[in-house]
Amino acid sequence: MDFEPSSEARELAGLTRDLAGSGRPLWPALAEAGVLAAALPKRAGGEGYGLAEQCAILIELGRHAAGVPYLSSIVVAASAIAEFGTDEQVATWAAPAGRGELIAPSEEAARIAGSAWIRGRLVIGAAAYQLGVAERALEMTAAYARERVQFERPIGSFQAVSQRLADAWIDVEALRLTVWQAAGRPEPAEAATAGFWAAEAGHRVLHTAVHVHGGVGIDMDYPLHRYFLAAEEHEFLIGGATAQLLDLAEVLP
Structure with a gap:
């Protein structure tokens, strides 16, 4: 399986990144x-791309902790209606949602x-968003650990801190691998695996980020608290790690 994003996915991710950082109202900008x-x-009314390209967009939205309904409206609902609905349903719901x-x-x-298809897309999409959240939170934390000095040394040079950041990096990479695997093969086992890592890794990485930042990690004037809340929201959205393991047990031979 090819885990590299397609050129279309990279282009859409770059466009999403530019729009998310532009300061414009994001939802109408994405539509326009x-x-x-x-x-x-x-x-x-779309270009005919698929789940992998949607995941690329979701990762960038997660990197900005963007509170737009792309997952619920486009990845789940509009995609389902466009795939399985009648022409009238597509014209009534899916096409206007895309605009x-x-x-x-x-x-x-x-x-x-059907609920199974919806559940699979929701879990995979939430995992992609969670990847962006965790990835960006880890970048912020690594930068802070290089800059914050304690006992005349950057705190990132302390073994306890560096070990937690290394573990967080492993979590992010595991989540990345399972997200792209599920995007390329959206079967129940792959969705549950990505969902497990989204819940488990998202929880660990964001708690590490807050702990390494100390008090500034929960300061409302510092952006990290937005990523912490976004990670918790998407962990709860898919039911947590235990729910994903139970789903995985149902489909394994």
């Missing part, structure tokens, strides 16, 4: 630039596509 519709099927005119309804999508 065609990012919302890009990974939808062509019958919904940013409405938030596609999850209830309608679940009725059309």
